[in-house]
Amino acid sequence: MDKKILLHICCAVCAVSAIEQLKNEGWQVTGFFYNPNIHPEEEYIKRLNDTKLLLSKLEIPLIEGKYDKDKWFNKIKDFEEEKEGGKRCEICFRMRLEETLKEAKQHNIRHFTTTLTISPHKDSKIVNTIGQSINGDFFVVKDFKKKDGFKRAVRLSKEYNLYHQHYCGCIYSLPR
Numbered sequence: 001m002d003k004k005i006l007l008h009i010c011c012a013v014c015a016v017s018a019i020e021q022l023k024n025e026g027w028q029v030t031g032f033f034y035n036p037n038i039h040p041e042e043e044y045i046k047r048l049n050d051t052k053l054l055l056s057k058l059e060i061p062l063i064e065g066k067y068d069k070d071k072w073f074n075k076i077k078d079f080e081e082e083k084e085g086g087k088r089c090e091i092c093f094r095m096r097l098e099e100t101l102k103e104a105k106q107h108n109i110r111h112f113t114t115t116l117t118i119s120p121h122k123d124s125k126i127v128n129t130i131g132q133s134i135n136g137d138f139f140v141v142k143d144f145k146k147k148d149g150f151k152r153a154v155r156l157s158k159e160y161n162l163y164h165q166h167y168c169g170c171i172y173s174l175p176r
Helices: 012-024 041-058 069-075 087-106 124-135 149-159
Strands: 004-009 028-033 062-064 111-114
Touching: 004 012, 004 087, 012 028, 012 041, 012 149, 028 041, 028 087, 041 062, 069 087, 087 111, 087 124, 111 124
Parallel strands: 004 028, 004 111, 028 062
Antiparallel strands: none
């Protein structure tokens, strides 16, 4: 079986233990940072730079997606008032996973998955269902928060001195 996988990365904190787990399973990981949902742009840049630094230390290649916030705002239009975890989030997950599949195909990487399932605030079943609906043959179902995956991410993020944010990135989830 081809063991190359493109890992959609939302931030370095979520990536660190997901990468560790995938590598322990024998995957050859390439990172993909695509998050047009992250606002403000300064926050996006912090998360991107931290991800670049981490993947450089781990010797993992990184593909940087386009920061197309206008496309994201158009996709979630009319869902701005949705509660966290609702339809707006599903649209956002789908948008990022569709782009991850597209990027995987462009780089001849057969498999893809996402760090989104490591967060205790994200429903892994929803994320995995969306990934499978996009391409069940290519998408690798994961729940990175299982077996203390999130706790491991927090521990490793402290070891690597990673920037830890307190919201998913979307302007509608900013702490008020």
